[in-house]
Amino acid sequence: MKPMTITEKILATKAGKDFVQAGETHWCKIDRIFTHDPCSPGVIGIFNKEFGEDAPIFSKQNYIMIPDHFVYTTDDLANGNLVLMREFAKRKGVEHFYDVGTPDYKGVCHVAMVEGGHVRPNELMLGTDSHTVTAGAFGCFAIGVGNTDAAYALGTGEILLKVPQSIKVQIEGKMPDAVSAKDLILFLLGQLGVNGATYKTLEFCGSTLEAMGAEERMTLCNMATEAGAKSGIIAPNQASTDYLRALGLEPEEGLQADEGANYIQTIKIEASKMVPIVAKPNSPDHSARVTEVSGTKVNQVYLGSCTGGKLEDFRAFAAQVAGRKVQVPTFAVPATQSVFNDLIKEKIAGVSLYEILQAAGVLIAPNAGCAACCGGPKGTFGRVDTALTVVSTTNRNFPGRMGNKEARVFLTSAQTAAATALMGVITDPRNLN
Amino acid sequence: MRIVKGLPLVLPKNVDTDQILTAEYMKINPSTQSGREQLGRLAFCGLVQGNGGIIDLETGKSNYSVILAGENFGCGSSREHAPVALGAAGFKVVVSPSFARIFYRNCISTGELLPLEAPELDISEVTKNEDVTIDLEKMELYLSSAQKTLKLNPLGDVAGVVAAGGLFAFARQQGRI
Ligand code: SF4
Numbered sequence: 271m272k273p274m275t276i277t278e279k280i281l282a283t284k285a286g287k288d289f290v291q292a293g294e295t296h297w298c299k300i301d302r303i304f305t306h307d308p309c310s311p312g313v314i315g316i317f318n319k320e321f322g323e324d325a326p327i328f329s330k331q332n333y334i335m336i337p338d339h340f341v342y343t344t345d346d347l348a349n350g351n352l353v354l355m356r357e358f359a360k361r362k363g364v365e366h367f368y369d370v371g372t373p374d375y376k377g378v379c380h381v382a383m384v385e386g387g388h389v390r391p392n393e394l395m396l397g398t399d400s401h402t403v404t405a406g407a408f409g410c411f412a413i414g415v416g417n418t419d420a421a422y423a424l425g426t427g428e429i430l431l432k433v434p435q436s437i438k439v440q441i442e443g444k445m446p447d448a449v450s451a452k453d454l455i456l457f458l459l460g461q462l463g464v465n466g467a468t469y470k471t472l473e474f475c476g477s478t479l480e481a482m483g484a485e486e487r488m489t490l491c492n493m494a495t496e497a498g499a500k501s502g503i504i505a506p507n508q509a510s511t512d513y514l515r516a517l518g519l520e521p522e523e524g525l526q527a528d529e530g531a532n533y534i535q536t537i538k539i540e541a542s543k544m545v546p547i548v549a550k551p552n553s554p555d556h557s558a559r560v561t562e563v564s565g566t567k568v569n570q571v572y573l574g575s576c577t578g579g580k581l582e583d584f585r586a587f588a589a590q591v592a593g594r595k596v597q598v599p600t601f602a603v604p605a606t607q608s609v610f611n612d613l614i615k616e617k618i619a620g621v622s623l624y625e626i627l628q629a630a631g632v633l634i635a636p637n638a639g640c641a642a643c644c645g646g647p648k649g650t651f652g653r654v655d656t657a658l659t660v661v662s663t664t665n666r667n668f669p670g671r672m673g674n675k676e677a678r679v680f681l682t683s684a685q686t687a688a689a690t691a692l693m694g695v696i697t698d699p700r701n702l703n
Numbered sequence: 704m705r706i707v708k709g710l711p712l713v714l715p716k717n718v719d720t721d722q723i724l725t726a727e728y729m730k731i732n733p734s735t736q737s738g739r740e741q742l743g744r745l746a747f748c749g750l751v752q753g754n755g756g757i758i759d760l761e762t763g764k765s766n767y768s769v770i771l772a773g774e775n776f777g778c779g780s781s782r783e784h785a786p787v788a789l790g791a792a793g794f795k796v797v798v799s800p801s802f803a804r805i806f807y808r809n810c811i812s813t814g815e816l817l818p819l820e821a822p823e824l825d826i827s828e829v830t831k832n833e834d835v836t837i838d839l840e841k842m843e844l845y846l847s848s849a850q851k852t853l854k855l856n857p858l859g860d861v862a863g864v865v866a867a868g869g870l871f872a873f874a875r876q877q878g879r880i
Contacts, residue, residue, distance in 0.1 A: 295860040297879070308729035312783060315734020320871045321880075340730055347730040354732075400781040400805055416783035416809035417733065418870055426880060430870070432860060464717055465775040469804050498778060500804050553717065644726035644780075668719045668779060670749050671726070 273528030275436040276503050277471045280411040280525060284394045285431075292435040292532065297428050301393035304334040305424075306379045307341065309398035309417055311354045316421035327362050328427035334388050335359055335367040336379040339640045342370065345647040377606035377638030380404035380492065380576040385608055387517050391506050391524035396423055400495045401576050401665065406503035407487035408510050409524035413501050434500045436471045438533040441478040443542040448699040450586065451486035452578065452663070452683035454478075454539065455493040456547040460557025461537065468498035470534070473527065478541040479504055484513035485582040492577045493665050496554040546698050548661075549681040552669050560686055560698040569658040571596070571691040572672070573684060574603030574635075575643040578663025581609050583684035585616070588623040590688035590699065591630040597694035601642070601652035602627060603635040610638050632691070645673040654679070661690045707796050707837040709768040712757060713829050716773025720806065722749040723777065723785040733787040742784055743791030758792055769835060770797040773826050776818075777806025783813060790815030796837055798844055798855070800824050811861050814869030819844075820856040 271289050274282065278290055285296035305313050317325070327333050335355055340348035352370055359367040366386060368376040376382035380401050383389050391409035396402065398420050405412035415429070423429050439458065472494045479487065487504055494502025504510075506524035514521045548563055550556040573579060573587055584604065604610040613624040613634075627634055635641055635651045642652035643664045650673075654660055657676035664672070667679035682690070685699040692702065728745050732738040744763040747754040758765055770776075770789075776799040777785060786809045789797070797810070798819045810818040819837070821844050829835070830848035837844050842855040858865055867873035874880045 308726075308784075309782070311732035312734045315732060319734070339726075345730065351730060351732070398781060400779065402781075414781035414805050416781055416786075416805060416812060418783060418812040419808065422812075422870055422874065426874075428879075430864075464778055465801060465803070468775070468801060498775065498803055644721075647727055647730070666719075666721075666779065668721050669751055671721050675749070675751055 273530040275471070275527045275531045275533065276409070276473055276505060276525050277411055277436055277501065278433060280392055280394060281431060281433050290433050292433050295430065295432045298394055298431045300396055300423050300427055300429055302332040302334065302388055303396040303420060303423050304336055304379055304383055304388070305398045305420055306339055307337040307348070307351050307355060308339050309420070310335060310358070311351050312417035313398060313420045313424065314354060314358045316417055317424055320421065321425040325425060327424050330363045331365050333364055333424060334383065334386065335364055336376065336382050337368065337370045338378045338382065339644065340647055341639050342637045343647050343650065348647060375607055377604070378576045378579065378640055381580060381605040384408070384488070385517065385606060387519050390514070390519065391521050396420060396429060401492050403494045403499065403502045404488050404492040404576055406491035406494065406501055407484060408514060409503065409506040411501055411503060414495065434469055434471045435534045436473045437467055438536040439472055439474045439539065440536060441474065441476040441539045441541050443478060443540050445478060445541045445544060448685050449544045449546060450683045450685060451482065451489040453544055453547040454541070455490050456549050456557050456681065457544065458537070458539065459493065459496055459549065459555045462497040462555070464496060464553055464555045465498040467494065470499055472497065472499045472502045474502065474504045480507050482507070482509065483582065484510045485580045488580065489577055493554065496665060546683060546686050546700065548686065548696070549667060551678040551680065552667055554666055554681060560682070560696065563680070564696050564698055566696040567659065568598055568661050568690055568694065568696060570654065570660045571598055571600040571687050572642060572652050572660060572662040572664065573601070573687055574605065574641055574652070575664040576605055577665040578684055579603055579605035579609065581612050583663060584609065584613055584623055586684040587688045588618060588626045590685060590702065591632065591692060592618055592626045594630055594692050596631045596691040598691060600632045600691040601635070602632050603641040603652060604638045607638045642672050644671060661687050661696060663687050705838070705840050707769060707839065708834055710832065711769045711771040711829060711835045712767040713826055713831055714770060714772040715826065717775045717778055718772055719779035720777060720782055720785045721779055723747060724782065724788045725749040726780070729782055729784055731784065733784050739787060739791045742788035746788040746792040763792070765792040765794055768793060768795045769837065770794055771824065771826055771829055771835065772797060772799040774800040776802050778803035781805040783809045786810045786813055786815040798824060798837070811864050812870040817865065821853045822856065823853050
């Protein structure tokens with residue numbers, strides 16, 4: 271049999287074949303699907319129209335409903351969407367519905383999926399959100415879909431998929447201090463451009479990845495979509511396996527690419543030469559070294575999202591700001607409630623991360639969620655309402671993404687965001703003494 | 704629909720889904736009639752210049768039926784609200800050298816509007832205020848001002864879904880549901 275990439279291997283099993291190759295189109299069986307609050311009503315509407323209100327869903331355990339975008343708001347439409355989700359969850363007996371205002375509430379879907387134990391190696395997962403690719407960090411083929419495809423999969427457990435070609439991204443060596451996965455992916459986006467991987471999978475490999483923690487791997491896969499990729503995927507390592515074990519899972523061994531598998535392109539990155547990177551306004555591929563824009567005055571710093579609001583990001587941020595004061599309004603939004611709880615539990619020199627941030631003058635959101643990453647309704651915590659210059663650990667800086675269309679948003683790692691918050695101007699974290 | 708002729712709305716490259724439909728309006732339910740109408744009125748509300756000249760705010764319909772855009776049209780979010788907004792506003796066809804994957808897929812699955820790839824399309828050659836003609840049988844785009852005929856990529860594997868009018872209709876034709 272001809273050699274296959276990880277993507278081809280997973281999709282072959284889901285298509286019920288021994289072998290598939292890039293370019294073929296197959297009906298594939300899905301393992302799991304989630305929908306979040308802005309897309310659930312559309313999915314439910316299409317499901318009811320096409321299958322009928324009384325039709326069963328493909329699985330009660332493997333359809334996960336996650337409110338995260340427009341939550342804890344006074345907006346009527348947004349709250350109406352939550353009512354629709356509740357009704358549907360009840361009627362269909364959905365087992366995993368992480369409802370707002372209950373102890374089950376989690377927060378940002380991509381991190382919530384992992385925490386809930388719904389992300390596993392070798393599976394095919396769908397979500398109504400482009401950053402569903404985050405789950406690739408655990409060797410899962412995960413893709414974002416629209417409402418119609420989601421509704422179809424919800425009723426049938428199937429999706430029509432074209433097997434994508436793969437680009438191999440090989441990252442070797444030890445990462446320097448103050449450089450993180452966010453810098454790597456911003457650097458890569460600069461190389462690929464916002465459509466450099468359209469229709470394709472980014473398959474990451476190399477010694478840097480083998481040594482990398484699970485959340486950093488998530489950051490890398492998360493932004494694969496910013497290059498237009500259909501998915502990002504990494505074969506599991508010890509850290510990602512341990513991460514799932516700590517959640518009570520016993521993950522199966524992850525599939526590896528075959529020797530001689532077909533890649534349409536190979537990109538090599540030497541991690542030891544990496545430096546802190548920013549994406550300048552108004553596109554995630556406007557990469558520059560932080561040193562090229564350092565000194566730029568900023569009006570606001572934002573720490574949050576599925577990309578930059580995980581525990582690792584908060585740890586890195588807190589380590590920088592400990593014992594100091596931020597110079598500009600700085601908003602921090604934990605991606606999930608569990609990250610929030612860990613801020614209180616985890617300590618540096620006897621002081622909790624939460625207290626460190628508070629003492630530094632950082633404003634911490636009362637609830638986890640997407641918050642201002644995508645703007646949100648007026649009044650959303652951290653929303654950019656005027657034409658400010660912002661440094662943010664999120665993943666997109668298209669015009670208007672965080673609220674105001676004239677705002678200038680620079681995307682950075684948590685370390686660079688912390689250094690910038692402390693100085694009030696864009697600052698390379700390596701130059702912070 | 705074999706020939707589509709009309710005044711094109713000409714847009715640059717990398718028009719993302721936030722410019723087609725800003726994230727805050729994702730709270731609107733696209734599967735209801737009133738939601739669809741609201742979305743139609745909001746089509747392209749995220750463009751820096753706004754959608755004033757594009758959508759007739761009285762009727763909620765677009766002044767154009769064809770979009771000619773630079774590469775990577777529809778990048779960003781997976782929101783199906785974006786193609787629904789364009790379909791509801793009356794856009795029929797969008798031509799670009801390349802599309803973002805999920806946007807392309809959503810156009811096909813919903814049947815809201817037809818995405819056509821014209822690798823050689825250079826929007827700087829398109830004169831505004833001049834009709835363009837798209838021949839869906841020959842798969843060609845004719846730009847009268849530039850006196851140019853551009854090839855459109857064949858639809859390939861998705862042709863069946865397009866012909867059926869969307870994913871559900873296709874699956875029914877195939878006897879899958
Ligand atoms: S945090 Fe931002 S990028 Fe992530 S799912 Fe929420 S809105 Fe999307």
